[in-house]
Amino acid sequence: MGWIEHSIWWHVYPLGFCGAPIRDAAPVPAHRLRHLLNWLDYAIELGASGLLLGPIFAAQSHGYDSVDQFRIDARLGDDSDFDSLVAACRERGLRVVLDGVFSHVGVQHPELQPALIEGRTSAPAELFDIDWDAPGGPAPRVFEGHGDLVRLNHATERTADYAVQVMTHWLDRGVDGWRLDAAYSVAPDFWARVLQRVRAAHPGAWFLGEVIHGDYSDFVAASALDSVTQYELWKAIWSSLRDRNLFELDWTLHRHNDLLQRFIPNTFIGNHDVTRIASTLGPSGAVAALAILMTVGGIPSIYYGDEQGFTGIKEERAGGDDEVRPAFPGTPAELAAEGWLIYRAHQELIGLRRRHPWLTTATTETLRLENTHYAYRTRSANGADYLDVIIDLDGGQPVTILDPAGGALWPTGS
Structure with a gap:
């Protein structure tokens, strides 16, 4: 599975990116997913591999x-x-x-209402986590207090079969892996049972857990x-820069070193669930x-719009x-002019990482x-290669x- 070690993801929330209605009572179906076709070359030029x-x-x-989850949302196509x-994506080498x-x-x-009506011994009931003795009658248990989100019953084979079937269906259709929400x-043993079965058919697939x-x-x-999402590093990067307390970043990077001895985390400074990095820190x-993200170990992802300096709380x-989940225009040419300076900085830093592929597992x-x-010195796993990263929050150039040999790799000309 060597391909994942060279991966840099462009993370896109399609319903937002493609302008799909999120809360319309009766949304009109449309082929909005094709909107992404206009942006694949943009992602490649950014430096993303998938x-x-x-x-x-x-x-x-x-x-x-x-x-x-066997059907594409009609709002997307x-x-x-x-x-x-x-x-x-295949034509362009994108995962x-x-x-x-x-x-x-x-x-x-x-299947939820049939489960509640037919009772605990019914086939539909095997899929859901239901409190059969709830006051007022059987009631599904919900996810983290959200009444619209019903928990699945992870103790049953029915739920394991469901997860295996969904993952395998879309892997058969050409995808390369899964992010497993929540x-x-x-x-953890549920995932272990499921992934053993999925990997039997797709040994090269990659599985990232939130x-x-x-x-x-x-x-x-x-x-x-x-892999799992490295929220601890995400928090340390922005808060140590914002609060001018680089001890937090140093402490977290030592913990990050320990993780890298066991697996390669998914690293990021933005995603669909958090305030935009440009809103927190400015352009x-x-x-x-980003310079920190690109010089430490991990499998990085760039959340769409961050590369243009998008803001959002x-x-x-x-x-x-x-x-933090906005629509993108029809083509890159329609993006605001002021965002391209940040885009070019992303290209430079992603390019630097690609020229030093050992950074994926660097400590x-x-x-x-x-x-x-x-x-800090970021060094390859075999110790043969290294780069030095200088952070100066009092100077004109925050990161060098x-x-x-002591020559500046970034910013160029410094």
């Missing part, structure tokens, strides 16, 4: 409330649109990873996942955060994700550490990357 796609399956609203997208929601489903899932909320807190290494070992700070309210060592000044 698309990490948010949910594209039939759902009630935001996609994580699925009702049928149909199987032919999906096939065209995969074929276009495709899909977002699977196997923790929960939408309350409108067609993987942290499911017992894990926010806890012991990442233990979760990977118990679940048989290939210059966002580029500094995540809020805990209905519709609070809308700002760091501290050379100098103060609140606003930090230097040096080669072993």
Whole structure:
């Protein structure tokens, strides 16, 4: 599975990117998924090697409330649109990873009401986590207090079969792996049982779990996942730059070193669930955060729009994700002129990483550490190669990357 070690993902939330209606009571079906075809060359020019796609399956609203993961959401199109997208990615050498929601489903899932009516011994009931003794009658247990999200029953073979069948169906159709939404909320042994079966048919597939807190290494070992989301590093990058406390980043990079001895985490500074990095740090700070991301070990993903300096605040309210999940215009030519400077910085830093592929598994060592000044050496796993990264929050250039001879690799000309 050597391909994953060279992966840099362009992470896209398709329902937002393609301008699909999220909360319309009766949305009009449309072939919106083809909108992505106009952006594949843009992703390649950015330096990405694949698309990490948010949910594209039939759902009630935001996609994580699925009702049928064997069917493309009508707001995005149909199987032919999906096939065209995969074929276009293949022509360009782009990998495709899909977002699977196997923790929960939408309350409108067609098997839920039959399960509640037919009772606990019925076939539909095997799929759901139902409190059969709830006051007022049987009631489905929900995901993290969200009444529209119904938990699946991960103790049954029916649910394991369902996850295996969905993953295998789309891997057979040409995708390269899965992001497993809310993987942290499911017992790791469920994933281990499921992935053993899926890998039997698709040994080269890659599986990324969404894990926010806890012991990442233990979760990977118990679940048989290939990787998990490195939220700890995400938080340390932006907060140490914002708060001018680089001790936090240093502490986290030491922990990150330990993770890299066991697996390669998915690293990021933005995704569909968090405030945009440019809103947190401003344009210059966002580029500094990217420079750190691109010089530490991991499998990085760039959230669509971050490469253009998009802003957006995540809020805990209905519709609070809308700002960080916007529509993209028809073509790259329609993007605002001021975003291309940040895009070029992304190209430069991603290009630097591609010229030093050993950075995927590189670990760091501290050379100098103060609140606003930090230097670390990022070194290859075999110890033969290294780069030095200088962070100076008091100077005009927040991050400088040096080669072993002390020459500036980035920014060029410094």
